[in-house]
Amino acid sequence: MPVSLDQFVSLSSALTGVNAAQLKPALDPIGIANQYLAMINSQASKVSSTTFSALVSTFEAQVGTLGSPNKAAAFVLDDPTLGPVARSIIKMWLMGTWYDPANPGTAIQVVSSQAYKESLVWKVMQSHPMGYSMWSFGYWAQPPPAFEQFIQTSSGNSANGAN
Amino acid sequence: MSLLTSCPERDSTTKATPGGPTPTPQPAVSTASVSPRPLLPVLSSDIPFDITFSGDGSLEGLQHDFDVLSWNTFIALNWPAKPNGQPDPSIQIGTKDAPTVWQSWKEAYEIFLPGGAPPSPWGTLRTAPENWPPACKALFKDGMTLLNQVGKTPNVLNDSTQPFKTGPLIDQNGRYARFEIVVNEPMFDSIVANKLYSKKGQATASSVVFPCSSASPSPGNVGAIMVKASWKILSDEEKKSGRFHTTEAIVYTPPSSSPPVAEKCELLTVGLVGLHMVHKTAGAPQWVWSTFEHVDNCPTEGETPSKPRYNFFSKASPAPSPNEPPPRPWDPNKTEPSERRVQIVRKIPIEPAQKALNDLFQAALGKVNPKSVWLNYELVSTQWPTNPAATCDVETSAPVDRIGTPAPQFLGNSTLESYIQGKVPNVSSSCMECHANATTYTSARPSNIPIFSDFTYLLERAQ
Numbered sequence: 001m002p003v004s005l006d007q008f009v010s011l012s013s014a015l016t017g018v019n020a021a022q023l024k025p026a027l028d029p030i031g032i033a034n035q036y037l038a039m040i041n042s043q044a045s046k047v048s049s050t051t052f053s054a055l056v057s058t059f060e061a062q063v064g065t066l067g068s069p070n071k072a073a074a075f076v077l078d079d080p081t082l083g084p085v086a087r088s089i090i091k092m093w094l095m096g097t098w099y100d101p102a103n104p105g106t107a108i109q110v111v112s113s114q115a116y117k118e119s120l121v122w123k124v125m126q127s128h129p130m131g132y133s134m135w136s137f138g139y140w141a142q143p144p145p146a147f148e149q150f151i152q153t154s155s156g157n158s159a160n161g162a163n
Numbered sequence: 164m165s166l167l168t169s170c171p172e173r174d175s176t177t178k179a180t181p182g183g184p185t186p187t188p189q190p191a192v193s194t195a196s197v198s199p200r201p202l203l204p205v206l207s208s209d210i211p212f213d214i215t216f217s218g219d220g221s222l223e224g225l226q227h228d229f230d231v232l233s234w235n236t237f238i239a240l241n242w243p244a245k246p247n248g249q250p251d252p253s254i255q256i257g258t259k260d261a262p263t264v265w266q267s268w269k270e271a272y273e274i275f276l277p278g279g280a281p282p283s284p285w286g287t288l289r290t291a292p293e294n295w296p297p298a299c300k301a302l303f304k305d306g307m308t309l310l311n312q313v314g315k316t317p318n319v320l321n322d323s324t325q326p327f328k329t330g331p332l333i334d335q336n337g338r339y340a341r342f343e344i345v346v347n348e349p350m351f352d353s354i355v356a357n358k359l360y361s362k363k364g365q366a367t368a369s370s371v372v373f374p375c376s377s378a379s380p381s382p383g384n385v386g387a388i389m390v391k392a393s394w395k396i397l398s399d400e401e402k403k404s405g406r407f408h409t410t411e412a413i414v415y416t417p418p419s420s421s422p423p424v425a426e427k428c429e430l431l432t433v434g435l436v437g438l439h440m441v442h443k444t445a446g447a448p449q450w451v452w453s454t455f456e457h458v459d460n461c462p463t464e465g466e467t468p469s470k471p472r473y474n475f476f477s478k479a480s481p482a483p484s485p486n487e488p489p490p491r492p493w494d495p496n497k498t499e500p501s502e503r504r505v506q507i508v509r510k511i512p513i514e515p516a517q518k519a520l521n522d523l524f525q526a527a528l529g530k531v532n533p534k535s536v537w538l539n540y541e542l543v544s545t546q547w548p549t550n551p552a553a554t555c556d557v558e559t560s561a562p563v564d565r566i567g568t569p570a571p572q573f574l575g576n577s578t579l580e581s582y583i584q585g586k587v588p589n590v591s592s593s594c595m596e597c598h599a600n601a602t603t604y605t606s607a608r609p610s611n612i613p614i615f616s617d618f619t620y621l622l623e624r625a626q
Contacts, residue, residue, distance in 0.1 A: 027222050027549035029570035113588050114572075123563075132589045134565050136558065136615040137602045145562040 003056045008037045011059050014069035015090050018120060019152035032118045039098050039111045046100055047085055055082045094121045123150040203527040208242040208250035210385050211235045212378040213444040222570060229545040230517055233453030234524045236440050240265040240390065241537065247286065257528050257535030260408055265390045268345035272311060274354060275624040279361025285348050299415060299428035308412035310341035310394060310433065313495045329582040330488025333505050334474050337498040338396040340578060341414055341433065344621065349374050350387035362625045365603040371617045375555040377445040386443045389619060393437035393578040395474055406459065407434030408536045422492035436460055436474055437578035448555050449567040450618055452546040452594035454576040458539050461507040461577045475507040475577065482506045488582050507577050510584035517542050546574045546594050558615050569595040
């Protein structure tokens, strides 16, 4: 069975600690989660569909066994086969770039121009991508908004303005 | 107002705020209807306050609702106007081609006056600029349209024209397109009340927040609306064609020494080819960005050009490279030869949903008059915030996602963003991404730091 978008977002939320509603908003004109899922499913990812499916099914099984997505995420990260793929997924959400799971220091490609500007690393930094700002002229003279306004955590802080 | 037929889409009692509480869904058309044919929209001169929720709150459903808002706004703003600029309820839109409501609104040159002088009150008949040469003033009749921009932004010859300093738009008759920007009374009142019409006034402003349209309190208030229009100078054949909304305008070309261009005024018949309508609403404080075009402007990239003739595209070969500005030097007084005329194509196709809505509204317009000029205008799309600011004060209430994650991500009009169409973030045309950078006059403040101007570049024109 191919991995569904909802399954991928649930796994991604547990791996990154970011709320699923921020990773895949209800109103989503950008569709970055779709792009990331397509990246993993492409040949360029160097991840077989068998391995990817195993990662998701193991995660889902461990949520039931261990009783928490966080513990299930830790479980798959410790797995010698599934862990490298899980870490590449974390890096993709943070950096907008797919890294070869077999060679973790090797970036295969920036997923898209949208992935570059939607990378979570900018929000974690309470900043904006180089060359692209969603803020207005003169913002640099003011302190950035609070971290909680950038990132909704999977444990449930109530971010305002993050999307 | 006469109604063509009832249509729930015009019911303004149910409003939705994207990202906010979801109202009870209303069917777009009556389920009791036996005929599979959709009901025709109501044509009304009432400007809608916000979207009317008609779907399931999905991205596609809300896009439809914003597109309906665009069409209803287009109908209301292009309604035949009485001499005082108010819509004339005795005439249906399209019965005959007539001056429209928005054409009586305040033009930018009437607001930002030399020396930062206060503009004349709303309702004052438009007069010729004081600094005009006598020959131009002699042609001008009070109240008439003045087209003094050869680009969407002013000062074509030694500054930018279309966005990002690209170039003028030369039609297939070799004439330069002309542009104007007007604002409605609520926006004008806000500019005047806050003294934003002058550099001096802007220097003391702590923020710029234009009013939002809102249905409550009853009977509702229309908020700030801006209109940007592009016009082409019509040939005799085009004047007779009945395919354009036309107006008699003074077409003014400002003088320039480099390149050498003579100051000139001409009284000409121009035809509307593009129309941006930008409406700030309570549900979309980052404004609703609607854009319409004349159906003959250009073909879509990759599609076979099917029309016998286009306004800004030639079927002859060899044709210039598509979407390239004309080579310099530019002289708007000239009729340019064919090799210097632009070759425009639409980079992002009009989606089937917008095409279907265009068909519906055009059918309603055609029922009023099968030869209505408005049958020749189509909605390209509507850009709106999927993550809207919580209040009308966007700067305060949307500190992180200032532009509200717009949908669609990219939107351009082939006559107003001709050369920056595409899908590259921060490079291709996106109304909200671009206008989020707009500020007050850049040297107005003692600290030399301008402030956010609530998505309008107009304030930079203050003197």
